[in-house]
Amino acid sequence: MSDQASRLRNLVEERAVEESQAREIGELYFDVAENTRVIAITSGKGGVGKTSLAVNLAVGFQMAGQKVMLIDADIGMANVNLLMGSVTNRSLIDLLNDEVELEDVVENGVMGVKYISGVAELEATLSLNRNEQKKLHKKLGRCSEMANIIIIDTGAGLNRNVIEFILAAEEVLLITTPEPTALADAYAVIKAYTTYTERRNIKLIINRVREEEECEDVAEKMNQTTKKFLGVSVNCLGYIYDDKVVSEAVHRQEPFIIANPKSPAARCVSELVKILLSGGRMGSVSKGWRGFLDRLFGY
Ligand SMILES: Nc1ncnc2c1ncn2[C@@H]1O[C@H](COP(=O)(O)OP(=O)(O)OP(=O)(O)O)[C@@H](O)[C@H]1O
Ligand SMILES: [Mg+2]
Known part of the structure; x- marks a missing residue:
């Protein structure tokens, strides 16, 4: 079987680039220590709580x-900026503009969490020409100077953008609710993930549980199903209680981990932060942010 990088290359459009050229770019732009952790948050079904978790987990890590x-990186539904309580003028795609530098698109959010807004046109990344890809690859490379944990809020479902992001990230948190439809869609993501990569760094988080x-x-049900039909075990990292503070916080555009730190949902997220920081890491060898960008852009 080919390695993950080449499978990614097959998945996306042909990107003719010489190995030597790729190395040259890598050496030129990424001489910083790579210990950045990249966590993609995804789901099969939409509306199951990705953005809420991404924002609150980000704030939790920062705290x-x-x-x-x-x-x-949620295409068409970008809304992290709303939950961070501010509106931004610039987004990821503006980096294609020569006059725009990384600092111009990075906003300071709650508790000092840095964030980059998404836009509907992010879909355009898939049809970027090689020069545009290089530009994004180069400019985004410096994110790892600004953060040691990078969280990516992907869209829902199995479109190519989402798959690329989750394949490029070293750790994937797959959010689902206990609803059968959400579980079926989560299963489809696991199936795609295990088809395209040999990585097994995908963990479930069950959102909106009552107990x-x-x-x-x-x-347990999900694990039995994936074992039976896909031959893989998928571990569950944890859960978040169904809690009215989550929607209240969305309305107030404020992370619940700050507004209601003692609420059941906030306590669950704090617990997830602890697990993720104390050996809950879902991979052994990390290539950090640079590895993520290399995979995403097919280097
Ligand atoms: N633990 C929870 N308890 C109660 N309500 C929740 C919980 N998690 C999410 N919700 C509700 O679900 C809504 C959708 O959550 P969120 O926007 O985080 O989902 P999403 O997966 O990012 O959606 P999309 O696929 O549209 O990006 C929230 O506005 C909130 O009302
Ligand atoms: Mg969302």
Whole structure:
């Protein structure tokens, strides 16, 4: 079987680039220490809580002393900026403009979390020419100087953009609710993921559970199904309670982990932060942010 990088290359459009050229670019632009952790947050079904988790997890990590950047890669539904309580003028795609530097698109959010807004036109990244890809690759490379954890809020479902982001990220958190439709769609993501990569760094988070047992039930069922039909085990990292503070916080455009730190949902997210920081890491060897960009842009 070919390695993951080449599979990614097959998945996306042909990107003719000489190996030597790729190395040259890598050496030119990425001489910083690469210890950045990249976590993609995804789901099969839409509306299951990706953005809420991404924002609150980002703030939670920052409160735990990490330097966090949140990138909104949700095509067409970009809304991280709303939950960060501000509106931005610039987004990821503006980096294609020669006059725009990384600093121009990075905003300072709640608790000092840095974030980059997404836009509908992000879809255009897939038809970028080689020069545009290089430009994005080069400019985004410096994100790892600004953060040691980069969280990517992907869109839902199995479109090519989402798949590319989750294949490029070293850690993937797959969010689902206990609803059968959400579970079926989550299963489809696991199936695609295991088809395209040999990585097994995808973990489930069950959102909107009413009690802990519900999470165990759902996780067990999902694991049995993936084992039976895909031959893989998928672990469950944890759960978030169904909690009215989540929607209240969305309305107030404020992370619930700050507004209601003692609420059940906030306590769950704090627990997830702890797990992720203390050996809950879902991969052994990290290539950090640079590795993510290389894979995303087919280097
Ligand atoms: N734990 C929870 N308890 C109660 N309500 C929740 C919870 N998580 C999410 N919600 C509700 O679901 C809504 C959608 O959440 P969110 O926007 O985070 O989902 P999403 O997966 O990012 O959606 P999309 O696919 O549209 O990007 C929230 O506005 C909130 O009302
Ligand atoms: Mg969202």
